[in-house]
Amino acid sequence: MKTVKKIINEPQNVVPEMVDGLVRAYPQYLKKIPETEAMVRSDKKSMEGKVGIVSGGGSGHEPSHAGFIGKGMLSAAVAGQVFTSPTPDQIYAAIKASDQGKGVFLVIKNYSGDVMNFDMAKDMAELDDIKIKSIIVNDDIAVEDSLYTQGRRGVAGTVLMHKLVGAAADQGASLDELEKLAKDALPHISTIAVALSAATVPEVGKPGFVLADDEIEYGVGIHSEPGYRREKIKTSKKLVSELLAKIDQELHLNPQHQYAVLVNGMGATPLMEQYVFSHDLLDQLEAKQIKPVFMKVGNYMTSIEMAGISLTVFDLADNKWLKYLNYPVETIAW
């Protein structure tokens, strides 16, 4: 077998070694739940009397999700094998470690494996008398139904969902209030991506798809799921036009509304390109008389070393949402 050019040891040990490195590098934020690849907030005091927030999914999306564990955001996160849903028992362990008697809210990305396994963990927790509610995030507007998804996929907008429910939970929101918040906000969050090259899962050893040297693909998912069109590489301005037009079709951008924007690097795309893309995005939004009131640019929901960018726009229809986005947190990666 050809050597994979990655800084790893045995490909099958990537996840446990990664989790170990992460929790030992950042003991002030994270601790590992014994015999799992789940991590919980070290600052247990900050969770007292509050609804727990649990997320997770397959690994390969770092800093998601463990990078968002901390006061004001997630209580715990579960790391599955690369691009593979975590098992129900590990999700259950994260739920149990997060419950403070007020219940636990789950943020699940819409992939069949995640939906099934989080659902089983929810059943296990309910047998234990832990109250559970959840949201299935499906912010990717690129395609309907996909390789691992019924409906739309959950991608970078999930990080904004973590931020919303995390801030509300920290301020004492109940499980019912968190569910309402998440359900109300979800349809206002839309994401779409463009890929320049694919990720290589360590155990697979070759890229999930191959694009020619001058080719890009619009609408690719975070596990190399197909998008909606391949074509020759375009200027940043034209990429922004394409992605923003799709977002506009979905959200009907309106100069009277307030918007939050997340420009997300997929892993190998340098900040240089993300900032150039942001420049073009802000110009094109300005032409629509829109100036985002909240913006972040960086690697938040990656696909290992995929090159590309996703654009998330969040229509802040309720002005509490902006306060939640700005609410202070103590995490590694927000």
Added chain:
Amino acid sequence: MKTVKKIINEPQNVVPEMVDGLVRAYPQYLKKIPETEAMVRSDKKSMEGKVGIVSGGGSGHEPSHAGFIGKGMLSAAVAGQVFTSPTPDQIYAAIKASDQGKGVFLVIKNYSGDVMNFDMAKDMAELDDIKIKSIIVNDDIAVEDSLYTQGRRGVAGTVLMHKLVGAAADQGASLDELEKLAKDALPHISTIAVALSAATVPEVGKPGFVLADDEIEYGVGIHSEPGYRREKIKTSKKLVSELLAKIDQELHLNPQHQYAVLVNGMGATPLMEQYVFSHDLLDQLEAKQIKPVFMKVGNYMTSIEMAGISLTVFDLADNKWLKYLNYPVETIAW
């Protein structure tokens, strides 16, 4: 000319467009100094009565340096063309915008162009009666003299230097005290890198060097400067052994000392690999009975989309230094 596969417009416009995207995305931290590619802290009040801290250099190292502008860290930063020193007039503009009557301290990476241009800017500022002192950071222990450097290169350790002098300045340190702090700390900061692939400067359109599919190079600089050895890709454990041995030769690691560690991704290397590397690093330090008291893992001083990692170890010989590293800041990227 072959299209460069990057999310950009005209290659010659990358820097101004990037700077524009950055300052418009983060107006709460940064503003652009008119007619320059230099950026200064938006929170002018936080600079009052304090020594200004200015850094910068060629672009391509994002989030360095503008990502470290903010209360408790840099006052201003200058972005040169990609991998090219900023001009003296732009550095001077950053100095002028940062001076609050207490003088300005410059953090310069050791490249001939930067040293010369910052020095000219210093002369210009002194003619204006602005007091200036500076440190030339040369933390890269890989090689002596290099493509653009006499002596040793300045790399990721520069970010730790920003943190130290930024924290001290925020607490009211004088220009002389900052100079002493920087000079005292510098010999205790050592960095060394390994590269898996090179960066492509947009205007050049091809990588700075080419490694075979199974080849790595130790000691590469952040502008594709040659390192000290090429060989076949190794496991993360073996890469850590190599880099840590070089650091040990330099710093003489001692279980009685306290250490800070920065594991720095060079641009295209995913956090997954950085965390695996951290796992091996922490194991090998533990075998030497060393447990870092401060650690960060992520992309801090990049080389556009170079794949690779650098390891910085900082011997905290003075216990104030740890306090400075932990001092709260308000920046985009720390």
